[in-house]
Amino acid sequence: MTLFTGVALVTGAASGIGRATAIAFAVEGCRKIAICDRDAAGLEVTRTFIKDVDRQVQGEFEVLVLEVDMLKEGDIEKMVNETVGTWGRVDYAVNAAGLFDLPRVWCGVYTHTNQDS
Numbered sequence: 001m002t003l004f005t006g007v008a009l010v011t012g013a014a015s016g017i018g019r020a021t022a023i024a025f026a027v028e029g030c031r032k033i034a035i036c037d038r039d040a041a042g043l044e045v046t047r048t049f050i051k052d053v054d055r056q057v058q059g060e061f062e063v064l065v066l067e068v069d070m071l072k073e074g075d076i077e078k079m080v081n082e083t084v085g086t087w088g089r090v091d092y093a094v095n096a097a098g099l100f101d102l103p104r105v106w107c108g109v110y111t112h113t114n115q116d117s
C-alpha cells in the first residue's frame with residue numbers, strides 16, 4: 001500500500017536533497033520516478049540506489065534518467081515532455097536542483113598594530 005501511486009519527477013536528483021527525495025519516493029512505493037540533473041554520473045549513482053530498493057521490495061520500479069540543465073528552458077521543456085511522453089503525467093514534482101551558494105567567509109588571523117607605540 002502506498003500513497004504515491006503516480007509519477008514523481010525530481011530535479012537535483014544526482015546529489016543531496018534531490019537524491020534523498022528520489023530514494024525516499026522509491027522506499028515509499030512510488031514506482032515511476034524521473035530523476036533529473038546535469039550531473040550524469042551522480043544520476044547513475046542515484047539510479048543504483050533505487051535499484052537496490054527495488055531488489056529488496058521487488059517493486060518493479062521504472063526510472064527515467066534525464067540529463068538536464070535547469071538553466072536552459074529547452075532542457076526543462078524536454079524533461080517535462082519526456083516524462084509525460086513516457087507515463088502520461090506528473091503527479092509529484094520536487095525541484096531540488098541548485099547551488100548552496102553561501103558567501104565566502106573571510107577566515108584568517110587578525111593582527112593589530114598599535115600606531116601609538
Ligand SMILES: NC(=O)c1ccc[n+]([C@@H]2O[C@H](COP(=O)([O-])OP(=O)(O)OC[C@H]3O[C@@H](n4cnc5c(N)ncnc54)[C@H](O)[C@@H]3O)[C@@H](O)[C@H]2O)c1
Nearest residue numbers: 012014015016017037038039068069070071097098099100
Ligand atoms: N542542504 C541544505 O542544508 C540546504 C538548506 C537550504 C537550502 N538548500 C537548497 O536546496 C538545494 C539542494 O541542496 P543540496 O544540499 O541537496 O545540494 P547538492 O549540491 O547536494 O545538490 C544539488 C544538485 O543540483 C544539481 N544542479 C545544480 N545546478 C543545476 C542545474 N543548473 N541544472 C541541473 N541540476 C543542477 C547539482 O548537480 C546537484 O546534484 C540547493 O538549492 C540549496 O541551496 C539546501
